[in-house]
Amino acid sequence: MKNIKLKALTKSLWVFHLCIGGSCNNCDIEILDLLTPRYDVERFGIMLVGSIRHADVLLITGSLSRKAAPRAKRLYEQMPKPGVVVAVGSCALGRGIFKDGYNTPCPLDELIPVDLYIPGCPPKPEAMITGIVRLVKKVRGEK
Amino acid sequence: MILFNYLVFPGFLFSAVVGLIASWVDRKVTARVQWRVGPPWYQNFVDFLKLLGKETILPQGNKITFLIAPIFGLISVTLVATIIGRMLINPAESFLGDLIVVLYLLVIPAITVILGAGSSGNPLASTGASREMKLVLAYEFPFILAVVTVIIKSSVSIKLGEIIACQMNNGAILGSISGLIAFIVAVLCMQAKLGLVPFDVSEAEQEIMAGVLIEYSGFLLAIFKLMKSMLLYVMPLFLISLFWAANTGIYSLIGKYVLLLVIIILVKNTAPRVRIDQAMRFFWGPVSLLATVAIILALLGL
Numbered sequence: 338m339k340n341i342k343l344k345a346l347t348k349s350l351w352v353f354h355l356c357i358g359g360s361c362n363n364c365d366i367e368i369l370d371l372l373t374p375r376y377d378v379e380r381f382g383i384m385l386v387g388s389i390r391h392a393d394v395l396l397i398t399g400s401l402s403r404k405a406a407p408r409a410k411r412l413y414e415q416m417p418k419p420g421v422v423v424a425v426g427s428c429a430l431g432r433g434i435f436k437d438g439y440n441t442p443c444p445l446d447e448l449i450p451v452d453l454y455i456p457g458c459p460p461k462p463e464a465m466i467t468g469i470v471r472l473v474k475k476v477r478g479e480k
Numbered sequence: 481m482i483l484f485n486y487l488v489f490p491g492f493l494f495s496a497v498v499g500l501i502a503s504w505v506d507r508k509v510t511a512r513v514q515w516r517v518g519p520p521w522y523q524n525f526v527d528f529l530k531l532l533g534k535e536t537i538l539p540q541g542n543k544i545t546f547l548i549a550p551i552f553g554l555i556s557v558t559l560v561a562t563i564i565g566r567m568l569i570n571p572a573e574s575f576l577g578d579l580i581v582v583l584y585l586l587v588i589p590a591i592t593v594i595l596g597a598g599s600s601g602n603p604l605a606s607t608g609a610s611r612e613m614k615l616v617l618a619y620e621f622p623f624i625l626a627v628v629t630v631i632i633k634s635s636v637s638i639k640l641g642e643i644i645a646c647q648m649n650n651g652a653i654l655g656s657i658s659g660l661i662a663f664i665v666a667v668l669c670m671q672a673k674l675g676l677v678p679f680d681v682s683e684a685e686q687e688i689m690a691g692v693l694i695e696y697s698g699f700l701l702a703i704f705k706l707m708k709s710m711l712l713y714v715m716p717l718f719l720i721s722l723f724w725a726a727n728t729g730i731y732s733l734i735g736k737y738v739l740l741l742v743i744i745i746l747v748k749n750t751a752p753r754v755r756i757d758q759a760m761r762f763f764w765g766p767v768s769l770l771a772t773v774a775i776i777l778a779l780l781g782l
Contacts, residue, residue, distance in 0.1 A: 345530040
């Protein structure tokens with residue numbers, strides 16, 4: 338039963354895209370590339386949804402800013418479980434060039450648990466697909 | 481037998497499977513129009529299964545209404561599917577006024593969406609609910625006028641079975657001028673009833689984040705999605721039995737259904753979303769006028 342649940346989950350990942358604070362929006366553009374005819378991740382059931390309540394994946398870009406931190410935490414708590422958190426781009430991973438900024442208190446994974454890190458500035462769509470494939474394998478318990 | 485009809489054959493199970501496959505056709509054709517590959521055929525079943533396994537979050541607000549609303553919507557759509565399915569199999573089973581019963585039952589999904597959204601207490605959901613309410617007021621008037629045309633054409637009968645039998649004997653209502661005009665009106669209203677582009681203002685993903693459904697998650701969202709999919713099966717079938725039921729053989733029904741589905745999908749993919757005031761002006765203006773013309777022509781015997 339649990340297996341069916343996990344399999345269904347990995348076959349239909351609904352993504353909520355959140356950009357927290359300092360970001361140049363380049364990662365966001367690369368993410369939207371995934372939905373275009375060239376990559377078309379809807380083949381695998383991956384969809385962008387408008388509400389966090391519908392989402393299975395909380396996809397975060399940008400370096401965490403002081404103002405956005407409580408909101409990111411709240412969104413994570415609002416996501417119906419089971420769900421995963423994916424951080425995309427150098428900024429989301431380790432604050433990027435804003436590392437010493439007065440407005441970026443901590444990296445994202447000190448605030449909420451991150452399941453998948455996709456590095457790059459910005460990462461290529463292929464890199465994101467590879468990351469998602471690895472995450473799906475991990476969730477299913479495969480090697 | 482009644483339970484079997486309600487739960488399995490023309491009712492719940494059958495219409496759910498057909499509805500989910502129809503939604504897949506929708507997604508696949510949309511993908512092909514956009515030069516993409518699109519999801520595999522079982523995608524909507526997987527989505528449904530996944531949502532059943534997710535956590536269901538109840539927001540602060542009226543929890544009982546929030547819980548009951550999707551279930552009531554599902555029940556009423558199932559009832560419509562059963563009634564129309566039985567009528568097409570055997571028109572003699574009709575009872576007096578079942579057309580009016582179906583019309584009422586078809587409004588209930590929209591009402592449950594409004595109730596559910598309103599009880600969640602989310603401001604974006606209430607924006608969506610108010611838009612949905614205005615949309616119901618807008619399309620229900622021309623839709624009923626179109627149905628009245630059918631009633632006049634089939635010698636003032638409010639039994640679905642008699643309407644179907646009348647078409648079997650005298651040819652489809654779609655064949656006459658007034659019938660054709662009323663059919664066009666009904667197709668436009670169907671687009672709004674299904675909540676598809678250009679009339680998806682209540683769910684507008686980009687501006688009010690899924691609007692009426694914003695607070696729904698898990699099992700309740702699954703039921704709402706299933707309800708919408710089943711409406712995608714029930715509404716075209718209702719229009720076919722009203723306007724185009726001269727031949728109710730299984731292949732001719734499938735052919736007509738697919739044709740209507742393709743029309744819906746192509747309109748959905750080629751039209752931009754209209755604002756709610758534009759939608760209301762559209763339905764109360766030109767569409768209602770068209771429906772009135774259809775009624776006058778029908779009264780003149782055309």
